[in-house]
Amino acid sequence: MGRAPHAAVLVLPGGGSPGGARGGSVLAAASALPLARRLGRATSDDDPVVTHLVHYRNGRRHRPGADAARRTADCAADAEEAVTEVVRRYGDIPVCLVGTDVGALAALRAAGHEAVVSAVALGPLLRTAPDGHRSGPAEEDGPAEGNGSGSAGRSGDGAEPVQQLRGRDVLIVHGTNDTRCDPELSFRLAERAKKVNTRVCRFEVHTDGHGLRGYAAEVAALTEDFALGTLCGRDLCRPLTDALAAPPPLGLRMPLASGFGKNLR
Secondary structure: OOOOOOEEEEEEOOOOOOOOOHHHHHHHHHHHHHHHHHHHHOOOOOOOEEEEEOOOOOOOOOOOOOOHHHHHHHHHHHHHHHHHHHHHHHOOOOEEEEEEOHHHHHHHHHOOOOOEEEEEEEOOOOOEOOOOOEOOOOOOOOOOOOOOOHHHHHOOOOOOOOHHHOOOEEEEEEEOOOOOOOHHHHHHHHHHHHHHOOOEEEEEEOOOOOOOOOOHHHHHHHHHHHHHHHHHOOOOOHHHHHHHHOOOOHHHOEEOOOOOOOOOO
16 A cells, blocks of 8 residues: 555454364454455545454463453453554554454444444344343353443343444444344344434344355445445445434344445445
8 A cells, every 4th residue: 555544444353163262263363354355455545444354362362261251351452452553553543343243242342442433243242141131242151241230231232331332333234044143132232322322223134144144245345335434434325324314223124135235326
C-alpha cells in the first residue's frame, strides 16, 4: 500500500474447539482468512484501509479446561490490545472489528475502545447457563461468569454488556439453523443494544448454520459493505440502510437474500 491507511479492519476468528485443542484455534483462524483477504482487497486508493487478522495469544487462549467465559474475556482483551496497536502503528484512525463465533463476542465487547467506530458480529456464540438463563459463549465446559442479575440476567442472552456499543455502528448476522447457538439469543442481545444505540441492525440467514458457510458470499458482501461504509463514509447498501432505520423487531430480523452482493445498490 503506497499511502498511509485512513482506517483499519481487524478480523477476530472463532475460538476453536470446545476442548481447547491447538488445532481447533488454527482452523478457526484459517476459516476467517478468506474474509480478511476480501476486506483487504476491497480498499481503494482514495480510502486506503488496512486489514489484519488477529491471532490470539498462544498458551492461555484455548487451553484445555479453561471455562468459556474466561476464553471470551481473553479474546476480547486481545482485541482491545490489537486496536491499541493499530493506533500506535498508524495513528488516530477509525477501526472496525469483525468477529466470528467467540470472536464475534470479542468484537462487541472491545467496541468500547475509543478508536472503534463499528463492529460486525457473525454468529456470536452465546450459551445457556445451568440455571436456564442465557449466558456467555456457547461452550460445554462450565458456567459463564456474570452477575446473573438485573436486566442482563433476565434478558435471555446472558450478561453480555451493551453500554459500550453507544455511538458505534453494529451489525449482527446469524443463521436460523444454527445448532450450536440459538439465534434467538443474538436477537435478544440486539434488542437490548438497540435500546441504548439506534445504530444497531441484525440480519438472519435462513437455513444456514453456525459457520454461515451456506451463504458465505452473501455474508462477506454484507460485511464488506458495512465495514467500508462505516469506516470511509460511503453510502451503505439499501438493505443495511433499511435495517438501521427500521424499528424493532423489523430491523433486527432482516432476511439476507440469496445472491446478495451481485447487485448491492
